[in-house]
Amino acid sequence: MSSLKHKNVLVVGGSEGIGLAVAQAAQAAGAQVYVASRSEHKLTKASAVLGSSALTFPVDFTDESSVQRLFQHLPAVDHLIITAIAKTEARRVADLSVAEAQMWFAAKFWGAYTVVRHALPKLATDGSITLFSGNFSVRPSQGWSVLASANGAIESFGRSLAVELAPVRVNVIRPGLVQTPAYSEMPAEARREMFQQYESVVPARKAGLPEEIAQAVVFAITNPYMTGSVLTLDGGARLV
Ligand SMILES: NC(=O)c1ccc[n+]([C@@H]2O[C@H](COP(=O)([O-])OP(=O)(O)OC[C@H]3O[C@@H](n4cnc5c(N)ncnc54)[C@H](OP(=O)(O)O)[C@@H]3O)[C@@H](O)[C@H]2O)c1
Secondary structure (H helix, E strand, C coil): CCCCCCCEEEEECCCCHHHHHHHHHHHHCCCEEEEEECCHHHHHHHHHHHCCCCEEEECCCCCHHHHHHHHHHCCCEEEEEECCCCCCCCCCHHHCCHHHHHHHHHHHHHHHHHHHHHHHHHEEEEEEEEEECCHHHCCCCCCCHHHHHHHHHHHHHHHHHHHHCCCCEEEEEEECCECCHHHCCCCHHHHHHHHHHHHHHCCCCCCECHHHHHHHHHHHHHCCCCCCCEEEECCCHHHC
16 A cells, blocks of 8 residues: 555545545545635634644635636645535426536536546646545435436546546545535434434445545555545445
């Protein structure tokens, strides 16, 4: 395994949830960590968790000029991880306009594409990119067709990039349900029910924790033989 000592690790979407846990795990493994997301407030909270050695940058990955500005301010990047996603909600196709569907798709797939595109000049040839999909790509759920489609596109994009950008390694993490602020706007009772239902069905009998996903990211970015892979951490949800 390669080490993260003296490596620059950029987490786009790293101010909370899985991204923040990835930043913490990379930092614990010796990396210089850079965290980017939209809200100054969340970036300040992330700084308090990570300490002053971690540097934070504002970026909206759905805005290409914002992404360009981010990379103007960054040094070379060894490992790029993209966890950013805008908050979405379950909505059937019949109730979702084309414009809204495109916006949700953009806030996952095109955001990741834009970050990868502008990271390329700064990316080390022995480095890596880690993208995030989600288990809706293989285990659909009613109302989530756009997110499922974006997740499927991310997985195809990751495989294509692994070939096109070689020897840069590119992998995709496919989480199942993970306890993160992504669900903070749900009514508490509905959230509790969703987690209980998931935990009663999946073989692992639990939902994921951000640090469990972060452990897999550190594995993916430090393993020199791993590229073009989709790593599933869903408690076995895809099997039942
Ligand atoms: N949690 C789950 O159950 C689950 C399940 C399957 C897949 N996943 C995938 O795992 C990844 C991480 O999810 P999570 O639950 O950790 O999400 P989260 O807790 O909602 O965190 C999302 C992060 O992305 C940032 N972000 C949102 N929109 C952005 C934008 N336009 N530009 C830049 N940054 C932006 C947010 O900060 P700002 O708001 O400040 O920008 C925040 O730091 C996502 O790709 C998600 O689809 C999660």
